[in-house]
Amino acid sequence: MSQASASARASQAVATVGTPVPAPQHARRPAATPITEDVPRLLTQWQTIAVTACVLFGILGAMFQLLAWQASGRAADNTEQLVRLQQVQSSLFRADALATNAFLTGGLEQAEQRQEYDAAIDEVLRGIANAAEAQPADRDVLADLNTTVAAYVAGITQARDNNRQGFPIGAQYLRAAGAVLRADAGPMLEALVAANTQRAEDEMDGQNTLPLFLTGLAAVAVLWWVNRQVARRFRRRFNVGIAVAAIAIAVVTLVGLVASVNKSGDNDDLRAGSLRLAIAESSARASANDAKASESGRLIARGSGATTEPLWEAHARDVEDNASRETLPLWQTYAALHDEIVAQDDEGDWNAAVQLATSTDPGSSSEALAAFDQASQAVVTDAATTTTDSLRSGGILAVLLTIVTLLVGLGAAGAATWGVTQRRKEYS
Amino acid sequence: MSIRPRSRVAGLTVLAGLVLGGCGGYDDTVVPPPEAVETTPAAPATTPAVCVDDTNPTRSYTPIAVAAPGDFPSISTMAEIYDRGRLIAGVSADTYLLASNNPFTGQIEGFDIDMVEQVAEAIFGDPKAYELRVITAGERLTALQEERVDVVVRNMTINCVRWQSIAFSAEYYRSGQKILVRSDLADGQGPVVDTPAELADLRVCAPTGTSSLDNIKRASPEAEIVTASNHTGCLTLFQQGAVDAITGDDTVLAGLATQDPYAVVPEQEAFSAEPYGIGVNAGNVDLVRFINGVLERMRADGSWKASYEKWLAPTLGGGATQPQPVYGRTP
Structure with a gap:
């Protein structure tokens, strides 16, 4: 474009906007339409609007992407906390199952069983400490849980001490400790698990797909509007700088949306897959150990199986509903052995029932439950690791997209400035 | 309008805090209160009513x-x-x-x-x-x-x-209801608690659904009665310092005292006859x-x-x- 022709068009533009053509008498003039326009000032305003839109897009778009990435990280943290708490729950019921079962063998309990109980309690206490450090929002409940576990352990210690002396009060301490575990610790752990499940799921929903889309759309809409205003005054459809800014924003928004939608889809898959598996298997593991404690409890409350068996059956239903394909057969093996124990007890052969319930030989009920417990723990660990690894994956892409979005926003602001500046030069 | 540098720094700090901190601050976990459990009424009172057809229940x-x-x-x-x-x-x-x-x-x-x-x-x-x-x-x-x-x-x-x-x-077997107390209430250093009347203002445990509970309520109305599911439950409360005394048949109290060197059944007259x-x-x-x-x-x-x-x-x-x-x- 030659300078002469540009100058001629500029003169024409001045004539157009600077000297308004009188409107026909019958036409109603819009009340808001100025009679005269200060084009340089308008250009400055449009430029400010366009630059603001671009910069805001850069900042907000980058922020939404950064927040989405952080949400994925927090979802992973919450998942780890969830699994940690379920581990505490499972270990606590495992400890109770061992303590209750050991009681059936009299004061001289098996050393291995006692060591396993100590290890389970150790896991519980470490798990509570780690969980309290990991999530401040859980600390108050975990402090209460810690107190409850301490009371439980003290009760079991008193039970054991009295049992070793042959005093029946030992059984009473055992019953009281078990009651504390279920009445106090149980609801606390359930609340903690529910809260962290909700947090993990909420964070998985935090991919900010819609805010990113709306931010990009708003920025493009503003640029379109500015372009339209400029085009009206300068009789050219597109301002190159503004168009480039709009296209760049549209492209980066589109890329961000694709990444966000993909991540959301992955998170949905996790929720329906490995996360659900980890939660369900943990629940199955806790219920299985609680069932074993119930089995021992029915034998301690000798001959009262008819009243205690429904408790075992309730736990069994929970295991069957939640155990994975890998662990369900192991549970069924244990359940079949439990049926034999029940049959012996119902037949009145309590000693045989106790022998079956307390034996740790291969093929015994305790060994079958231990096999389920170990397999279940492995499934939980694998599923939890899969979940957290997936949530933490794509970090580099998320950071790159964040930086690119910010740079594109700033670059678009520069392009819009350049584009409007060209018109200002023409006008001058 | 010019933005003063301090305001600008404050604004950036808020934004940075929002971005870097994310939304990781959660509401504290709350344990829902336990559902109200419909309490089963205490086991029927076993007050030895007047025998209708025979004056001797044995x-x-x-x-x-x-x-x-x-x-x-x-x-x-x-x-x-x-x-x-x-x-x-x-x-x-x-x-x-x-x-x-x-x-x-x-x-x-x-x-x-x-x-x-x-x-x-x-x-x-x-x-x-x-x-x-x-x-x-x-x-x-x-x-x-x-x-x-x-x-x-x-x-x-x-x-x-x-x-x-x-x-x-x-x-x-002919048993009789007595009281078991902490050893310091029977060692003679202070007043020895060996009758129901002396249980006034003390916490005494008896199992629910037993005649022992009804008897002690009648014999010692000023005592603070605490119940447990059985006598061994009373002994755990006793060992935890939640009760000062336990009442029950002498046979049962003898068994409890054997399990705890600080539980003593003072010499006393049984205040009820308990024919088993x-x-x-x-x-x-x-x-x-x-x-x-x-x-x-x-x-x-x-x-x-x-x-x-x-x-x-x-x-x-x-x-x-x-x-x-x-x-x-x-x-």
């Missing part, structure tokens, strides 16, 4: 002679039990000396269990042909009424109210007569005396004799 049915094992009328409760192959008895498993689980052997043993063995021996010729079902004090009547057990041998006091729902054998009987379903009068025959045999062959000497004499003192039975009740 009066039982006239015994029948104990024949050879298995030699019963074809239609009889004993024949049904014989056909089943075992006697089912409702017992305690934590009443030391009367019926408690021996952790070393895994067997429930004690004076009450000896009674079960005598009945099993009479029916089957085998003292071990029985199945024990552990029941609480509150379950003693319902276990019989619902025919979950053949007999209840669980330090159960014979009284008229219970006669209205079940039947009893003749009295097999073997509980039987009200419809099984033939079994009551049979058991009374067994008790008579125990008196004759000295097995009651032997059981007493083995289990109760070391703590309650020797010289006790089997209570004299009162017969003549009619169905």
